[in-house]
Amino acid sequence: MIPVTSFSSSSVKIPKKEEEENEEEKVAQALNYHNQTKHGFSNYARGPRGLDWANQPNPFRRYISAPLIPLLHFPVENQKPNPHDADAPLYSSLFSSLPPPKPISQSTISQLFYDSLALSAWKTTGFSTWSLRVNPSSGNLHPTEAYLISPPIHSLSDSPFVAHYAPKEHSLELRATIPSWFFDKFFPQNSFLIGISSIFWREAWKYGERAFRYCNHDVGHAIGAIAMAAATLGWDVKLLDGFGYKDLEKLMGLDVFPEFKIPSRPIKGKFPDIEFEHPDCLLLIFPNGTNKFDVNYNELSCAIKEFSNMEWKGKPNLLSKEHVCWDIIYRTANAVKKQLTVEMENLPVDEYQSSGICCENSYKGFTVREVVRKRRSAVDMDGVTVMERDTFYQILLHCLPSGSINGGKQRKQLALPFRALSWDAEVHAALFIHRVKGLPKGLYFLVRNEDHLEELKRATGSEFEWEKPEECPHDLPLYRLATVDCQELSKRLSCHQDIASDGCFSLGMVAHFEPTLLDKGAWMYPRLFWETGILGQVLYLEAHAVGISATGIGCFFDDPVHELLGLKGSNFQSLYHFTVGGPVLDKRIMSLPAYPGPGIDA
Known part of the structure; x- marks a missing residue:
């Protein structure tokens, strides 16, 4: 029988010296992972010897039976691009200044996701059809999931809520309603949150041990995509990095996943628990021009603990029938979890800085x-x-x-x-x-x-x-x-x-x-x-x-x-x-519109 360890973090208070020793061990684990997953001329990092197509993960996470709230769609082409068009600013203009902030509404939330994490097209050739997204991903595998944590929005929800974004449907899956005081007490007016998580298995299916690197590339791509789409609406984005792993897990409702037991070596078999979502980060989206605000992480953490007692709707779908566990990915993810940083309470927002123009x-x-x-x-x-x-x-x-x-x-x-x-x-x-x-x-x-x-x-x-x-x-x-x-x-x-x-x-x-x-x-x-x-x-x-x-x-x-x-x-x-x-276009591949897509999964 293979020994296992838990994918969990402790909240027990640790003495300072022991904490420093633990931190040294964590850094050592990150360095060990990094060195072990390097490619060299004579050897590549460990990965599958071939692709198990029968168990390719479903690229779309869904929460079965959660209420599905459709979002609005938008035209891509502008017949007459106008630099003064508030609804469709020119790309280069965003690097000079942001437009006036728009209110939070069904339309603006729809636009944010449509221009950041939605499908951008379907591609087809022969008997194969697959989707592309606005946010890039290594191997088009898309391990990144997103959650909207928001105050009430007319036509979406009468109460503050947590919802999972479903890109194939360009819809929100309502996971839970949250206390009415949550945003008023802790966050600036006209702001909301987007949480980002990763499903390591989606990437490891193809890339093996190096997948943890690629998942985090994709987190960065998603942050960049969200920041650009938010800027179009006059919104600023800030990473709330004082939160700990457990806080993010509760806030996004990800503690509904069973605790994953890490094996002592790479193994293959049926491990549905490996499809859990690892909470990566939380983004605050707020009106451009806000100077600073206080984020009381300690009080927030206490409030978020109560989220575990709320009713969370929907059961996550199964992505594959069989899996391969590359244990070093999960050991490293454990080591690099962020703990709550209670002293980071004042969050200054630096004035927007334009980028240089030479051409x-x-x-x-x-x-x-x-x-x-x-x-x-x-x-x-x-x-x-x-x-x-x-x-x-x-x-x-x-x-x-x-x-x-x-x-x-x-x-x-x-x-x-x-x-x-x-x-x-x-x-x-x-x-x-x-x-x-x-x-x-x-x-x-x-x-x-x-x-x-x-x-x-x-x-x-x-x-x-x-x-x-x-x-x-x-x-x-x-x-x-x-x-x-x-x-x-x-x-x-x-x-x-x-x-x-x-x-x-x-x-x-x-x-x-x-x-x-x-x-x-x-x-x-x-x-x-x-x-x-x-x-x-x-x-x-x-x-x-x-x-x-x-x-x-x-x-x-x-x-x-x-x-x-x-x-x-x-x-x-x-x-x-x-x-x-300059790209080479493959004329054998046909492009289809993103919505409505074919009535089959990618």
């Missing part, structure tokens, strides 16, 4: 909805499309966390959509430039937190130039490291995938890694991936806004990337790769 005419006049709903992950790049240098610089300016800060350093996350996060930027980008007109091919580096600049120079190869490239905007901390044709190199480092070399440029997202975990705690491990996911979301949207495409690359050879950069140890680690360029 406004790079954009094609698309509305936000046209960009977000037509975003696709390119399967192949054409190897010929060339990007203008100013367009390249413009894309990178929107990748900066602090926006345009009049000569100040890039560090704090003030610009859209990074301002949703609660920590200073920890993620940089090593860029492989292939086809940017006016820039030599080569290896470049975007420093997204300039406090790390000197450390990066010391940590990377001594032969690197660290020179600003030609005509680079003064407020863009981009540096040329080496002039070299790195097309074959970038392909080889990204698991020999042509897509990494056939675009205009590709990149590896390099995080300030072990020092961040040691300084803040093991709970920062998934958050570093969230930051890469938000950066990836910006790259996706920027590429489509200038008329090309992009793709996230989760498969890359970790340590060979570090060796190329001269990085030793774990102070900096590459967490996510990306490619941007």
Whole structure:
């Protein structure tokens, strides 16, 4: 019989010394997972040897018998895009300023989900039909689920409520009504919450042990998608990071799932409990212009404890008949759970910071909805499309966390959509430039937190130039490291995938890694991936806004990337790769509208 451990967290008060020792063990577990799940030239991280199609997880979580509340639909095309159209602002305008906030209503809530987490299309070829969503996902597997926690909304609910978002139906599944005083007592006026959770099994079915990384990329993509859609409505978004894992579990009604017992090694069998949802984070959505507010996490935590006693409607559907448990995923998820942080009570909201503009005419006049709903992950790049240098610089300016800060350093996350996060930027980008007109091919580096600049120079190869490239905007901390044709190199480092070399440029997202975990705690491990996911979301949207495409690359050879950069140890680690360029369209695949979709599951 295989020994098991519980997937649960203790609320018992732990002595300070023991707590510090526990934290060291948790960081060690995160580092162990990270190292064990690296791909190398001679070996890949452990995963299934083939895909068990009979047990491919259903991509749609439903709560059977929960009341289903339909949401409204919206036209994607604007016949005459108008920069002053309050209902359909131009994509590029959001980076300058947000429109006036709209009230919370059936229409605005519908629009928020329609432009962030809904289906964007169905695809079909031969006997296969599958759905695409506005928010990207590794392998289109979509482990991410979302919950609306809201005050009463006319035509949706007469009482404050918790609802699960069902993207296939573009509807809300009403899970519970909550006390009338909950929002009035704890949150600013005209605000609501969105909770995000992950079903690890959906991703592990295909990717095995590395799936925990990809689930957290997807959390970041979802946060970025929600932040962009909220901005269209004049709403700001802030991660409420003082909550503990147990608080989120109760708030979203996820403690209805049976406790999952973790086996001591990878095993296969019928484990319906493995389909539980892991609560990741909670986002507060509120009117733009709100300066600050107090969030009393301690009192909130006490109030949320009562949620377990409420009537929760609906039983979660079964996603697969049989499963494979990659035990290290669940052991690591246990180790990196966030505990309640009672001292984080005052939540300042920094003033909205516009992003730099150096080439406004790079954009094609698309509305936000046209960009977000037509975003696709390119399967192949054409190897010929060339990007203008100013367009390249413009894309990178929107990748900066602090926006345009009049000569100040890039560090704090003030610009859209990074301002949703609660920590200073920890993620940089090593860029492989292939086809940017006016820039030599080569290896470049975007420093997204300039406090790390000197450390990066010391940590990377001594032969690197660290020179600003030609005509680079003064407020863009981009540096040329080496002039070299790195097309074959970038392909080889990204698991020999042509897509990494056939675009205009590709990149590896390099995080300030072990020092961040040691300084803040093991709970920062998934958050570093969230930051890469938000950066990836910006790259996706920027590429489509200038008329090309992009793709996230989760498969890359970790340590060979570090060796190329001269990085030793774990102070900096590459967490996510990306490619941007001209897509190759597969004419064998037909596109169908997202709603109404075919009457079959994907």
